[in-house]
Amino acid sequence: MDLTPRALFGLARTTVETAVSVPGRVLDLLGAAEAVVRQADELVTRTARVLDETEALVGRARAVTAAAEGVTTDVGHTARTSRELLDSYAPLAQKAQPLAQRFVDELSPHEVDAAVQLVDQLPVLTKHLIDDVLPILTTLDRVGPDIHQLLEVTNDVRQAILGIPGFTFMRRRGEAKEDE
Template identity: 80%
Template sequence: MDLTPRAFFDLARSTVDTAVSVPGRVLGLLEAAENVVRRADDLVARTGRVLDETEALVARAQVVTAAAEAVTTDAGQTARTSRELMDSYAPLAQRAHPLAQRFVDDLSPHEIDAAIQLVDQLPVLTKHLMEDVLPILTTLDRVGPDIHQLLDVTNDVRQAILGIPGFTFLRKRGEEKQED
């Protein structure tokens, strides 16, 4: 290759221009590399946050799934129990329905109010029954012979009075005064 001074000068100048531009270009490359690294750091940070949120979401989903499974188990048990109760009580309910319907149809609001008042008084009634009435009832087996004796004595007194001379006259006079 023949180099003329002009060609040599142009080549040198081009080499110098290239050499002078290399640091600027290297700086530009470094800046671009730094930008890429910064963007990569941002991307890594965002990816980390997304990963953390995803893990939290998965944990919540596991809790919800476990709760749903428990509810499903409970619902199944409840359904079985309900079915057993329905099977057990359905015949009774069918037999009781006409009686309950008649009861509901025949009750007036006044009767319902009276029944509520009666139920409200049950504690007082129970107390009096237990403390007053039942003790008296336990003595009735002893009252029977006493009443028989009283009737016998009353019959004897009646016969004695009827045997008094003039009693019939006195009785008729007493009846007449009562009528007046």
């Protein structure tokens, strides 16, 4: 290859330009490298944050899973209990259904209102029953002999009055005065 002064000068010029531009390029590369490092730092920070959030989410998911297991256990228990109750009460319900249907069919609004009023009065009725009626009922076993004795005395008095001379005359006279 034949180097002419012009070619040599051009080569030197290109070499110098390249040499002069190297520090700028190195600085640009260093700036780009610093930007990449900053972005990498930011990426690491964000990744750490995402990892922390993921760990927290996994913890909450575990808690939800544990709670769901408890709910599943409760639901299973409730389902078993419901099945047992249905099995126990189904024959009774089937037997009572026609009676309940008849009761509902024949019940009038007026009767429902009366039943509601009666239920509203139950506290008062209960109080009177306990305070007034039941104490009287406990004495009824003593009333029988007393009434029997009273009937005997009344019969004796009647016989005594009938035995009074002139009583029949006085009785007729009293009846006549009442009629007037």
